[in-house]
Amino acid sequence: GPSFEDRIYVFTPQATVIELTAGATPVDFAYTLHTDLGHRCRGARVDGAMVPLNTPLANGQTVEVVAAKEGGPSLDWLNAELGYLKSPRSRSKVRAWFNAQAMAGTIARGRELVEKLLQREGRTAIKLDDLAAQLGFKGADALFEVVGKDEFSLRNIEILLRPAPPPEPEDEGIHLKRTRATEGGVLVVGVESLLTQLARCCRPAPPDAIGGYVTRGKGVAVHRLGCSNFRHMAGAQPERVIAVAWGEPSGGSDALYPVDVLVEAADRSGLLRDISEVFAKDKVNVTGVHTQSVKGPGGSTAYMTFTVEVGDAGRLSAVLRSVSQVPGIRHARRR
Missing domain, CATH: 3.30.70.260 (ACT domain)
Known part of the structure; x- marks a missing residue:
């Protein structure tokens, strides 16, 4: 371990002995007492007299730190030529503070970019932690960090948010011919079902609860009842909704x-x-x-x-x- 010559011993105003590296300054003393006190250190009294913060301390002195209520270290403290810090531990605490500030700035930038994207997409109600989890991140800050560093493309978020493409555009005019496929006003899927097509947005299959929507020129699109596209279209044009049911496949062949x-x-x-x-x-x-x-x-x-x-x-x-x-x-x- 370090020899006696490498260490000095000074006192706090309460007469507690503090061991320091030889050549240590009042700033080193503050960081030895508490990291937060080091960050807020603004001045020092040695044996009752104010001294510059880069003054080397000597054995047996009583040191009192003058601290601000809040605040952080000065970048000057990391400049070895100015002599504010002797202890490597103090130096690493100062570096950690500046790294944390930089990280906070990166996360804030990432958050701003993600929130702007959500506003553009009209999806501000989404919980940011849920969004991060869907993208494989532990939490929102982890997502903001990589976005802030330009290491993760916002395109990935857009792809996740974009809903399935809406149904294909509709053409004019369709008249439902009453064939064997309509029984009591219910269109039966799978029997002479020239008129029905399964919607690609929700891909219904038996025994799903289904509803039909009369499209223009494409017959009846069959949707799952819970399909958001179907609910939206039915809300806008309820007169186009028609009852549909699954039919038994003809000819003994199993429909897929x-x-x-x-x-x-x-x-x-x-x-x-x-x-x-x-x-x-x-x-x-x-x-x-x-x-x-x-x-x-x-x-x-x-x-x-x-x-x-x-x-x-x-x-x-x-x-x-x-x-x-x-x-x-x-x-x-x-x-």
Whole structure:
């Protein structure tokens, strides 16, 4: 350890002995007593007389710190030539304070950029911690930090916030022909269903509760009743809503319906292969895959959308359970 010559011993006004590095200053003394006192140190009395803060202290002196109520260290203290600090520990405490200030500035800049984006997208109601979690960050500050450092593109947030594309534009005029497919005013899906098409925004499948919406030129679009697009259109033009029901498939063939499955996982090599193997094992046909990887401080997060064909939506829960067992999967759900 340090020899006696490397140390000096001084007193507080209450006569407590404080051990310091030889050549230590009143600022070192303040930091030895308490980090916060060091930050707020503005002057010092040695044996009752005011002295400059870069005065080297000597054995046996009584040192009293004059501190501001609040505030931080001076950048001058880190300039070795000015002699304010002798102790490496004091120096690291001053550096830590300035680093924290810089970090606070970075986080504030990131927060401002994210909040401006949410205003542009009309999504100011979203909780910032929830948004950060969806992007794979531990909390909002972690997201703001990488945005503030320009290490994370705001485009990733836009992609997450943008809802599914609205239904395709509608053309003029449609008259519902009464065929065997309409029974008692209820249009039956799957029987001579030239008139019906399954909406791509919510991809209904039996036994989902469904509603129909008469489009222009495209027949009746069949939506899940909970679909936000359907609720919006039904609210705007209720006269276009028509009751629909699932029919029994004709000719004994099992009809298959496309359904979207959303998967969020810690990204790794072989992830797509492992999930595809689960679908294959469960004899579920995959007709489309869209994947996106978002880098975060805790590694990359993969957001994947699989379009799969199922005879009925009820079968999907067993498949989702299997997918959830794949290592790294955070959650798998139907869109």
